[in-house]
Amino acid sequence: MNSAIVWFRKSLRIDDNPALCEACNQSDISSLLPIYIIDPMVVGEDFQDYSPGRTLFLLESLEDLDQQLRKKYNSQLFIFKGNPSKILPSLCLLLKSPPSLISTDYCSEPEGRKLSKHIEKECSNPVTSISFHKNSHTLLNIEKTVSSNDYKEPKSMKDIEKIFSSTFDKDENGFFQIPDPLPAPKQIQPIPAEFRQKNMSSSRVTVFTPESLRDQLQHSNKLGSSESHSYFKGGETQALIRLRKKVSADVNFVNAFEKPKTSSTNLLDYPLEPSTTGLSPYITSGSLSVRRLWKEVETCNRIGPHTKPPQSLHGQLLFREMFYLLSRSVENWDSDKSNRMCKNIKWGEYDEEKMSAWESGQTGFPLIDALMRQLETTGWMHHLARHAVSCFLTRGQLWQHWKWGRDIFDRKLLDSDWALNNANWLWLSGVAPFSMPYFRLYNPCPAGKSSLNVETTEASFIKHWVPELKDFPPKFIFEPHLAPLAIQKQAKCLIGEDYPAPIVDRKESARENLGKFKQSLAA
Ligand SMILES: Cc1cc2nc3c(=O)[nH]c(=O)nc-3n(C[C@H](O)[C@H](O)[C@H](O)COP(=O)(O)OP(=O)(O)OC[C@H]3O[C@@H](n4cnc5c(N)ncnc54)[C@H](O)[C@@H]3O)c2cc1C
Incomplete structure (x- = not known):
């Protein structure tokens, strides 16, 4: 019987998750291992690159994903810590036979791409195929767009709209025909028998459950006192509640949305609640699909007159796509050296x-x-x-x-x-x-x-x-x-x-x- 590993990477959700759907839809796969890997290259060896609030948000996102897997699918999330290019081969060895599929989403950052290449080299073989889903985190397929012959780096809303026009057809009302989000799978295959024992940790890998991870983070004081302060709670459940409240159920807000007119000091008399959607933490963690957000905004826009890019909500998401394309096609995007999008300014000494x-x-x-x-x-x-x-x-x-x-x-x-x-x-x-x-x-x-x-x-x-x-x-x-x-x-x-x-x-x-x-x- 074949098994699959679904590696939740930048899409910490069940809804519209192409990597999860691919594995669930294959009839010859009888067991599925859902995993998340905490990469010290991203968070720091000891979470020092994440503030306590950011660490807590990640933990809550993982807890929510695990809870959904348990309650709706009788499955669970296995969490590991270490270099994914070492963890994944070890997991393949822990399974009785190599998995037939490792399915995950694509990362466009240089480090993420390097890692994907390593993993491809380490794990793919005649039995195991690896899928990196390129349409999980953005509306455009970034790789495909930047490698097309007529790609011109977008520097304005007009440029990015042109790229959208050449990628997606428009319907009779002028809406881009962005593919519909994928529904949550009806079923998820059971976890492999080898992973059903209580304590799975071995010399090869240490397995965390969300509870043991929380214990460890609390014990090492990585959550600080942020628990009592944080306003945004992580996880897909919260993402969908916020999506409904701020977008789906508030057509007027969406259709009148003009970013430059929103208040930088949040709602009057409610200094914790954004005057915009406040959905960015959920989009970044992948608890909310950007396609789901796009479509919900579109549904509102179809009801009546609405603002247009660059001020509108679709405009904000177009800026996001523009920056994703640039970050992929411009060398040294994060540097002031050899970055053609960065003028050379003599900034002051570090003070x-x-x-x-x-x-x-x-x-x-x-x-x-x-x-x-x-x-x-x-x-x-x-x-x-x-x-x-x-x-x-x-x-x-x-x-x-x-x-x-x-x-x-x-x-x-x-x-x-x-x-x-x-x-x-x-x-x-x-x-x-x-x-x-x-x-x-x-x-x-x-x-x-x-x-x-x-x-x-x-x-x-x-x-x-x-x-x-x-x-x-x-x-x-x-x-x-x-x-x-x-x-x-x-x-x-x-x-x-x-x-x-x-x-x-x-x-x-x-x-x-x-x-x-x-x-x-x-x-
Ligand atoms: C110095 C600086 C640093 C920033 N760093 C980040 C960052 O690390 N991550 C991040 O998501 N945004 C960043 N932004 C962009 C923007 O401030 C946030 O996306 C936005 O404030 C999030 O709030 P919201 O979800 O309520 O946005 P809304 O106005 O409700 O917009 C909806 C979504 O559109 C996207 N979006 C909106 N504005 C931008 C923008 N300017 N660029 C790219 N995407 C956008 C976000 O995904 C956002 O959630 C930064 C802006 C500045 C000026």
Whole structure:
């Protein structure tokens, strides 16, 4: 009897999972081993590359997947830790006979592609075939698109729409005919007999269940105190609840969605709930299929008038596809060296004080500090908020390299994604061909109307995240050091004592940095 291994890699879900469906649909496969591998190259040897919040989100995603496999399919998830190119061959040896199929999804990152090649070499043989499903994590088949003869690197919404037009037909209403998501399998084959014993760990591999993984992470303090704080709970169940609440059941929200008009400081009086969908953590972990989201948005759009790309929700997903293509076709995407999408700017020396003030939300700029504290606590930040803090760190005020900000985002963001995080830092630091003009800076103290869409009347977001300022009048809260001493005293917050004075003069630093940017471009 044949067996299969389904390796959940970037698609931690049952719905619309091509790798899982392929294995379930083969009648000659009688047993199926669902696995997840924690790769130290990704999370760090000891999870040091993931913040506690990100680690918890991953753990919850695995717990949810395991629960679904158990409850709906009488199966379970086996979790391993180590280099997948070593774990997979060991698993093949633990099975009585080599599996006939290893089915998983495709990763477009350089390390992911290297790993896929290794695994192909180590595991494929006349008995075992390996499938890397290229349509799991994106709408386009990235590999196929970038290798087609007429591929031209997209740098704008118009470019990416052109690529979509040449890939998908349009129906009579002008909607791209994106293939329907695959339904969850009706049945999943039982786990192989060799894996049914209680303690499966051997000299070759250590097996974790979600419970034993949680115990280990808790014991080694890798979950920190984030459990009491995290707002987004990981897993497909939560992803589908959020999808329903924010998209399927809110047609008006979807059809009126214009990204530049959404508030960077979340919903008024609800500083934890995004004004956008808040689905990015689930798309990145693969708990939600991007195709499922696209189709749900399309269903709403078919009901009545709706916004269009680039502002609409489909527009956001098109940006995502554009950056995935670029990250695959542009060499050294994550570097400022030999990267044709990155202008050579002479950024300042690493400044420990500035970097640490930025990261910990102690810059003396309440908006920046509120946002960075939000990131630390919840692992998420609105898109325009990311604009504000990344501009401030780089070309705006602090003149620090975008890569240092990117790495901090990477550790903390629940939606951290190699292709997208690099893309957006390139965009915001002003170095890419798709960047906004480098001289268009955001004011980190937007007391009134601003393209950052900050709520300034109550300033409740600032008061929530920077409680030192909770009694400050909104009029002064964005630049509290300018408040007369009497107001500071009344608000029980002396600037420089109870809350930091600004670490730079915002206008002077902006002027200087624009000069340096211009100089670098001319050099
Ligand atoms: C400096 C910086 C770093 C960023 N790093 C990441 C990252 O690591 N991972 C990530 O998913 N997004 C990243 N973004 C893009 C964007 O901020 C988030 O995708 C968005 O805020 C997620 O919130 P949402 O799900 O409510 O988005 P919505 O507005 O509801 O959009 C729906 C989906 O579209 C996609 N999307 C939206 N905006 C973008 C964009 N600019 N680029 C690519 N995809 C987009 C996301 O998958 C998102 O979930 C970054 C932006 C900046 C400025």
